[in-house]
Amino acid sequence: MQISKHTDPRDGSSCELLFDENDNWLRAIWLGYVDPDEAYDGASRFLAAMQQLHCPYLLNDNSQLQGPWFDSVEWLHKVWGPQAQRMGLRCIAHVVQPQDLLAQAVGTRQFFGPDLQLQLFDDVASAEEWLRAQQRLPTAGARQ
Template sequence: MEATAISVKNGLGNDFLHIEYNEASKWVYARWVGDVTNEDVKHGAEKILEQLQQHHCPHILNDNRELVGSWDEVTEWVQQDWMPRAIGAGLQKFAHIISPDIFAAMSVEEMVTRASGFEMRIFEDEAEAKAWLESE
């Protein structure tokens, strides 16, 4: 099996996150879409964590290019709750492709300052993000 994919829906039944595990590259690819609520971010982050745990995967490629709006109200939760569990699941590198939406971009800038225990870098280009994840 080369790749497995799931879609995560919000309370209205709309997809807001597509997650795919790429076995060849050993990363979880998470593509966020549209405007998300704080609860959507938490729910989606839990689904990403499940994939890390299931596949014993050391890398995340987090794609926010289609994300709109701010989610900085959950960065503390990400730091204090999600990050330690992701590190425990083996997370080593987190490549974040930034959104062109200024509010979404500001949220990730806040998250980067909180990241510890793994490497996290911000990219505008998908190819550069993938190359960094593949480098050792």
Template sequence: MAGAPKVLELLQQERCAKVLNDNTRVSGLWANAAQWGSDVFFPQLHAAGCRYFSWVYSPEHYSQLSAELALQQTAAGIIFMPFRDLAPAAAWLRSM
């Protein structure tokens, strides 16, 4: 949540339509952040120009569940694609 303003700033500054969200080092349960993401951050990303969002899961099971919750609840107008590994996530974004 703390990094969201920087992400939005970079997205607008660079006029990006794609985001690669690498969570391979994220640990723990973050359901509150997931809810905030779907309610607040994802709509802000869409307004800033994001159209494609590649989400690389954390290796931790509970973190994956929180991510799934966020992705299922969002209606931000962004195409989200979850991945377990970084390389396929990046390849998907390049193909969009």
């Protein structure tokens, strides 16, 4: 089920947010060259959706991005992450693009803390497999 989609009329870049009813997770799909304003907007639309859904799982797909994705890794770490966690997010499967700044930042420290897992993947299939495994863990049911 599509929750939102924003396409930049200037260059066709987009962020689409879906609720995957079969797998019970949110899926954000980023395409093209997403400028910082588009990135903040897409991340903020995710938080707005979380106010309604309180879904513990997110597949964030950056595999089709071009250029730098987001200039504010600190904002993700200090603002977005804590808000998403308060609304119930527990697991993020992040499919990276080459030169992903988030992947570089995550490599240097525990990014969000122990109650919000972030796992990086090179392909969507591996990310989906990991999220399904997280859902099968005994504590996953208690978090939903």
